[in-house]
Amino acid sequence: MKFSSGELNDQSAEGEKNYLNTELWHACAGPLVSLPAVGSHVVYFPQGHSEQVAVSTNKEVDAQIPNYSSLPPQLICQLHNVTMHADIETDEVYAQMTLQPLTQQEQKEVSFLPADLGGASKQPTNYFCKTLTASDTSTHGGFSVPRRAAEKVFPPLDFSLQPPAQELIGRDLHNNEWKFRHIFRGQPKRHLLTTGWSVFVSAKRLVAGDAVLFIWNDKNELLIGIRRANRSQAMMPSSVLSSDSMHLGLLAAAAHAAATNSRFTIFYNPRTCPSEFVIALAEYVKAVYHTRVSVGMRFRMMFETEESSVRRYMGTITGITDLDPVRWPNSHWRSVKVGWDESAAGERQPRVSLWEIEPLTTFPMYPSPYSLRLKRPWPPSLPYTGMNNDDMGFN
Amino acid sequence: MKFSSGELNDQSAEGEKNYLNTELWHACAGPLVSLPAVGSHVVYFPQGHSEQVAVSTNKEVDAQIPNYSSLPPQLICQLHNVTMHADIETDEVYAQMTLQPLTQQEQKEVSFLPADLGGASKQPTNYFCKTLTASDTSTHGGFSVPRRAAEKVFPPLDFSLQPPAQELIGRDLHNNEWKFRHIFRGQPKRHLLTTGWSVFVSAKRLVAGDAVLFIWNDKNELLIGIRRANRSQAMMPSSVLSSDSMHLGLLAAAAHAAATNSRFTIFYNPRTCPSEFVIALAEYVKAVYHTRVSVGMRFRMMFETEESSVRRYMGTITGITDLDPVRWPNSHWRSVKVGWDESAAGERQPRVSLWEIEPLTTFPMYPSPYSLRLKRPWPPSLPYTGMNNDDMGFN
């Protein structure tokens, strides 16, 4: 992957030389998360960004918040910078992206042909993820390593020893070192992490239900990540800025950047965010202009499993309408209403975006009507008007 | 005091019935912090708010951030609501205020005569504040209570017991109960908190240098507060919104509220904020229009001491100029440059606002030239122009 990681970042509290391990970041972020390549063209959705802020502040966007008439529901941008980070306190992974909206001239020159998408999330191959049990997190004992996991990920034990045991040394997202005694004992025999485990649990404040990741990478290094359970209401309001002001802030920042074609910075929190709101342009173009969808159509969509792998759920498209006709008319953000085959009561979103689903076609793909106007970035139903600085309120 | 406290607040994670103790909040906030009364008129300074955000995000405001030409450097508002809060994780105190900018008509009707200021911070009388030592926070022992403090604040011990001891039960800002064994023992005799102290220290994650407050209030209740040491760089970026967007957000929120005379919400963090940025209008008017200041004039200003009392430092006015002539011309925010008699290298601000200082006058106060135009809210040098919705970029 081409994007830089661990760049010096004055908003980071992670210290000067912050070489965050890319592989570990992606493992913690999950198999569905991919970051577009630096320098590439992306589509930014203020609506999606707003959703993330709503989840983070635990407050829906207020109906009183004014809309920015000049801000379209999507901005085509060049991605200038992506840095991966992890919260010092919680190890929550997030990415910082610097985006620059394209000028109208640049947009005309952009290729709207579907390109190769390249950077699919590079999940490590040799890893395991286990949700912690009460015994794992209790002070009474250590960590029970699933047998297959230990045999796949950890270096083989010397079974001539009695009992077979070794010391494992791994590093977390902050490059902190953690040591564990790995032992194979008990009746029946099992793999355990004993000495060192409890300090890890208390340092990371892990509780039953949280998950740990152990990765053995190509360089024979052990990487250790954590994924906290979704204790949804544990999210606390920031007490820095009201959620209304935050919503206004993200809109104002995007509107100003669009009006002046200047750079702006956003944070993307993969574990809290319902959906990615910065999408590779090629992916967007392919989904919106080169895929036929209609009500009644069957589709698949990927979801993450407990064990950090993916599985596909199936559903049917029940409608294609604006999510918010007032604020964001003609937006492709979550424009597809869907029903799920296995619906466990609000477990899955009732609305998705075109690029999140894989339509199931039993017939060969014909060129869509849109493919005839490939040179026009936006169909008439999506008026992408140039913005006038004078109506922004900025100096 | 008239303001409501502990109102139901859907952005609060503190639970349904949040009766936060006003007395304890003020004790934790410190003797210099006062909150204006609900319903009263106040002056809001976006610049000061911006300073708070800069400190909270640990990042100075970017020069690239556009200014809002329509937003004046101060807004006269009615204060509709004040609620006091404490961070669930850190116990950091903060206040949420709902402000509504006055219409031009309302501003003309406002009394600009200096009124009584009323709500000076109501510090408790029977309390003590101690900065924790290494022994206090070590797991090896308990908490050493200064003798005078114990005798003043704690209920008297029954000295017929051997040793004299009692159980103290107190409550923190979240109304959590804490029990301590208070004992008078050792050679020489001293007051100690033993059983219960260490769970408090570990629950609050106190370290040497942090301070605790014990208050005995009128209702014979023990209140317990904490004040963490200024580990300045411990502040971490929020990872929700970029600091630029936050700055834009607060400006946009204030500008929109001013343009539409609608309410907006701000958070005030007394312990992180360099200066109060919501000031009682009466206080502002008195300082700006009824006080003569000039270069060379001597003044006093209050500061908080280690023991949570106040002392006054003296200084000399060295200049009266705009802090930021480009963004905020003709602002009274930190318009006074000062030199301090006892200057311990950047310990005290080199710029203050008029309402923060007490000018020393050896002669009787004559009416200032401004007092002749009391009925005009703003002198010509402060053009308070009405705002035009059309140039705000809002719908």
Place this chain on the structure above:
DNA sequence: GTGTCGGCCGTCTGCCGACAA
């Protein structure tokens, strides 16, 4: 194959006065 438990040992918590600053 793995979660939880009783048993058991060792370390550290935490209460005490001594002592010194």
Place this chain on the structure above:
DNA sequence: TTGTCGGCAGACGGCCGACAC
């Protein structure tokens, strides 16, 4: 007056196999 320490007793951390699901 009060911060830190050595001493000591008891609680809990943490390693073990047993056992059950």
